[in-house]
Amino acid sequence: MVRKKEGFFRYFVVRKSYKTDELLFNLVTTSFDLPKFDLQKFAKFLKDIFGKRLAGLLHTINDEVGDRTIATSGSIDLIYGKEKIVEELLGLNFEISMKSFFQTNPKSAEKLYTKVVDYALENKEAIDNTVVMDLFCGTGTIGQIIASNSKNAKIVGVDIIASAIEDAKKNAKRNNIEGLEFYAADVGKFLNEHPQYKNKIRTIILDPARAGIAPKTLKKIINLNADRMVYVSCNPATQARDTEELIKAGYQLKKISLVDQFPHTAHIETVVLFEK
Structure with a gap:
């Protein structure tokens, strides 16, 4: 007890x-x-x-x-x-450990990530030869799928779980995907320590935990001044809270999709595209 x-x-x-x-x-x-x-x-x-x-x-x-x-x-x-097992998503293999975040419903996750990639690559010219930042990246799933669909983009993935980042690096090597950099760090601290990315990011992928994005961290993300953000959430309530701040900062909600990752429950996964 x-x-x-x-x-x-x-x-x-x-x-x-x-x-x-x-x-x-x-x-x-x-x-x-x-x-x-x-x-x-x-x-x-x-x-x-x-x-x-x-x-x-x-x-x-x-x-x-x-x-x-x-x-x-x-x-x-x-x-x-x-300590690990291997899962496959959209033709790519991902080695996952107990500590690493990975979608619990892989078949549905393929639909979710396909929608994320559709939003991220909607304007492929906006991605090519630019840096795409994948924040709260876990095992680097989304970043690797984007990299496999856009050969000229550089993907920077950040997550606080060190073991997940180790898995991400191994997965990228396993899948023979280049142009990815992964960092084990708190997202807010990482952005503080890497000011060189300000005004250099065209697209940001956000996939935070259920609690959403900490207000101070969200401000740092906004300060990167990206043209587009694709925000994936398993908690529409905290995403709605963060959306208010993004709108105040000059972003418009362009598209939204819902993916039922958790059948027979009240939970839903959302994918939202924001543009300046």
Whole structure:
């Protein structure tokens, strides 16, 4: 129980690759009574059930009160198999780990990313021979898809999760895509430390977490003075809040599309194109 700060089991996280049909598991527990639990026996239990489909089992210790499957102060250990699985989107392969953000519905994600690329490359001349900034890029999915469709654009991807950026770099190499640079950094701090991009970016891709974009970070993004922004969101409420600020800064909402990434739920993914 979180209120009493007691108990052992917290979460059991499953990631599935539609490409390989493999399963990657993460058992999240507290450290309480851990010596009484046989992790190897649990791994064998999963192997007996799933056989070759079991790619790997990780164990995360999270004694924090907050609801996180990856603890900031805990530990994560590989108990069995491998730490990553490979997924395919629009003909490209992406190696993903437990820590990396990746769309949970890959088949629907192909429709989502196709729409993002359509908006980003609507005026292909505006992309060619320019820098496209992919902020909150995760494993670099969107940037690599854009790069594979626009050979002359330079893609700069930024995400705070270092392991996701490592995956992004490996994925770009795996897919033989050039013209990409990835940085593990807080987006706001990155923009502070790289003022050379001001007035040099024609198109920005934004794909933040559910909380949207922090106000200070959004101001720094606006200060880049990009002509166009493609804003992907899994939370229309925070996107609407950020939209108000973008409109105040001189951007117009040109197009919007909805993609149902989460069937049988109230959630919806949105893709919005803004232009100066």
